[in-house]
Amino acid sequence: MILRLIALAVLIYFAYRLVRRALAKLRPPQPQDPPTPESQPVVPCKTCGTFVPKDRAHTDDRGHFYCSDRCLQETRERD
Numbered sequence: 001m002i003l004r005l006i007a008l009a010v011l012i013y014f015a016y017r018l019v020r021r022a023l024a025k026l027r028p029p030q031p032q033d034p035p036t037p038e039s040q041p042v043v044p045c046k047t048c049g050t051f052v053p054k055d056r057a058h059t060d061d062r063g064h065f066y067c068s069d070r071c072l073q074e075t076r077e078r079d
C-alpha cells in the first residue's frame with residue numbers, strides 16, 4: 001500500500017515537471033528590456049552625442065541640449 005502511494009507521488013511529481021516544462025515552452029521568457037531609468041528622459045548632447053539625463057543637461061537659448069559646459073561653449077564658438 002505504501003509503495004503504491006510512493007509510486008503515485010513520484011508519478012505526480014514527474015507529471016508536474018512535464019507540465020511545467022511544456023508551459024515554459026509555450027510561453028518563452030519575455031525578452032529583457034535594457035534597464036533604463038524610467039523617470040529620467042535622456043537627451044543627446046548636440047556636440048558630442050553623449051546621452052545625458054534631461055534634468056542634468058545644459059541648454060542654450062535655442063533649446064539644444066549639451067552634456068557639459070565645455071560642449072555648450074564648443075558649439076557656441078563654432079556657430
Ligand SMILES: [Zn+2]
Nearest residue numbers: 045048067071
Ligand atoms: Zn557633449
